[in-house]
Amino acid sequence: MSLPLAGVLPASAAVPPEPSLYAQKTAGAVREQLDAKDRVTFWVQLGEQADTSAARKKTRKADRGRAVIAARKAQAGRSQADVVSLLKEAGARYTSYWIANTLKVTGDRDLARKIAERPEVASIDEDKALALPHATTGGRVNTVDGVEWNVDRINAPKVWNSLGKVGASHYETATRSAVLGGGDVSRADSALRTGLVTASPADGWQLVVPAGERRTRTFTLANSGLGADYTLAEKDGAGWLTAAPATGKLATGGTQKVTVTFDASSATPGTVLRGTLRVASESGRTPAVDLPVVVAVPAYRTAIDAGSATAVTDSAGELWAPDRAYTEGSHGYLGRSRTVTTRKTIAGTDEQKLFSSATEGAYEYRFDGLPEGVYEVELGFAELSSTQPGKRLFDVLAEGTQELPDVDIALEAGGTYHALNKRFTVRVGDGQLNLRFASPADQPLVNTVRVTHRPDLG
Numbered sequence: 001m002s003l004p005l006a007g008v009l010p011a012s013a014a015v016p017p018e019p020s021l022y023a024q025k026t027a028g029a030v031r032e033q034l035d036a037k038d039r040v041t042f043w044v045q046l047g048e049q050a051d052t053s054a055a056r057k058k059t060r061k062a063d064r065g066r067a068v069i070a071a072r073k074a075q076a077g078r079s080q081a082d083v084v085s086l087l088k089e090a091g092a093r094y095t096s097y098w099i100a101n102t103l104k105v106t107g108d109r110d111l112a113r114k115i116a117e118r119p120e121v122a123s124i125d126e127d128k129a130l131a132l133p134h135a136t137t138g139g140r141v142n143t144v145d146g147v148e149w150n151v152d153r154i155n156a157p158k159v160w161n162s163l164g165k166v167g168a169s170h171y172e173t174a175t176r177s178a179v180l181g182g183g184d185v186s187r188a189d190s191a192l193r194t195g196l197v198t199a200s201p202a203d204g205w206q207l208v209v210p211a212g213e214r215r216t217r218t219f220t221l222a223n224s225g226l227g228a229d230y231t232l233a234e235k236d237g238a239g240w241l242t243a244a245p246a247t248g249k250l251a252t253g254g255t256q257k258v259t260v261t262f263d264a265s266s267a268t269p270g271t272v273l274r275g276t277l278r279v280a281s282e283s284g285r286t287p288a289v290d291l292p293v294v295v296a297v298p299a300y301r302t303a304i305d306a307g308s309a310t311a312v313t314d315s316a317g318e319l320w321a322p323d324r325a326y327t328e329g330s331h332g333y334l335g336r337s338r339t340v341t342t343r344k345t346i347a348g349t350d351e352q353k354l355f356s357s358a359t360e361g362a363y364e365y366r367f368d369g370l371p372e373g374v375y376e377v378e379l380g381f382a383e384l385s386s387t388q389p390g391k392r393l394f395d396v397l398a399e400g401t402q403e404l405p406d407v408d409i410a411l412e413a414g415g416t417y418h419a420l421n422k423r424f425t426v427r428v429g430d431g432q433l434n435l436r437f438a439s440p441a442d443q444p445l446v447n448t449v450r451v452t453h454r455p456d457l458g
Helices: 021-025 028-036 053-057 061-079 081-090 109-116 149-153 409-413
Strands: 040-046 093-097 102-107 121-126 197-200 205-208 214-223 228-234 241-244 247-250 255-263 271-281 288-297 301-305 319-322 331-334 338-341 357-360 364-368 373-381 394-398 401-407 420-428 432-438 448-453
Touching (some): 028 040, 081 102, 228 241, 241 271, 373 432, 401 420, 420 432
Antiparallel strands (some): 228 271, 331 364, 338 357, 364 432, 394 401
C-alpha cells in the first residue's frame, strides 16, 4: 500500500484558485449583463474618500460647506485620474461624480476587467433603474399629503390643498395645476419672488449723548426686490431707541429716509446704552437686518471753540463753549495767547464758525473735576494766515505722554485755510487732565478742543 508524501494533498483536495479581481469587485448582475451584451452602463466606486475633518475648524457654516466641497473635489480628482485616463484611451463614455467619488461608465467586459484591476477601484456596481410609484388615475390633482422635511425645515408653509398653491415665508405664492392619467408624471417649477430690503449705512451707530439730552441720526432703506412691508423697532423693546417712520411699504426700487432718535433723558451719567435697531421686512433671504447701537453717556464733557468769545452750536446740535483762561476747579488755557480769526472759507469742514477762530501761543489747556476713566480728546486745527508748511511745528501731550508729535497743520491739512482733525484717548486717574502744546517757538495753534468721558471704552 502506497502513501502520499507528507505535506502533499491528494488531487481531489486541491485548493481552488483565487477569484480574479474582476470577479471580486464586479457585481454579479453586471457580469451577467456584460456576458450577454457588448456594452453595458455600470458604476465604478473609488475606495478612497475625502478627509473633511479640516472643515470642522471653520466657524461659519458657509465656510465649512466650501471646505467640504473643496476637499471632495480634490480627492476625486486625484483618485479618479488613472481610471479616467484609461477610459479616455478606450474611448468610453463616462461621467464623474466628485461628491461620492464615483464614475458612471458605459463599456464592454474587457474595459470592466481593466478597471477592476486598478487598486484604487473598490467596486463595480449595477446601474439600477428605480421604479416610480404608479400615478393615480383621475382628473385634476391639487392636493399633497404633507411637506417634505427639508421644505418644512426652512419654515415653508404646507401646500394649500384647496387651491393648489405653493408658498414660503416672506415669498409670494404661486399656483400650478396638472391633469394626470395613468402612468403620467408631471412637474411644474415656480420661481417665487421676494423683497430685498437693505439699510445704508449698515454698520449701526456708536455715539456720545450727554445725560438728559437726545440726538438723531438718519439712514436710508432701499428695496431692490418685490414690493415689501417693513417695521423698525429696538429688538428687545428698549424705549430709548426709536425710529420714524417705524412702519411702511417699499415698492420695487423704492427708498425711505429714516430718522433714528437716541434718548438719554433718563440715563445715568457714566453709563452705556447698548441696543439693536431691527429692520424686519418681507425679504425672503434676509427678513431681519440688525443695526447695533452703542450710546456712551459721559460723566464729563467740555467742548471749547478756541479763540471765540461766544458759544457755538455745530451742525450735529452739539454746544461749544467760548474760550477762556484757566481758573482752578474749572477749565481753560494757560500761557500768553492771542486770538486769530478769518472771514475766509475753511476747506474740508462744514463747521465754518468753529474753524474761523483759533487760539495761538497757549502752552496748555487744563480741565479739573474729571471722574476717573478713559477720555476722548478731539482737536481741530486750521491755519488762518499765510503760514506755510514747516513754519509751525508743535507736539501735543496728554498727562505727560506725547500723543501727537510734530504737528504741521499746513502740511497735514493740505494748505492754509484747510481743516485738520485729530483725536486720541487718554486715561485720567487724578481728577485733572493736562493737555499740553509744546513748541520751540511758542507758537502752537488750536481751533477746537473737546474732552469727553467714554465709559464705553473702559
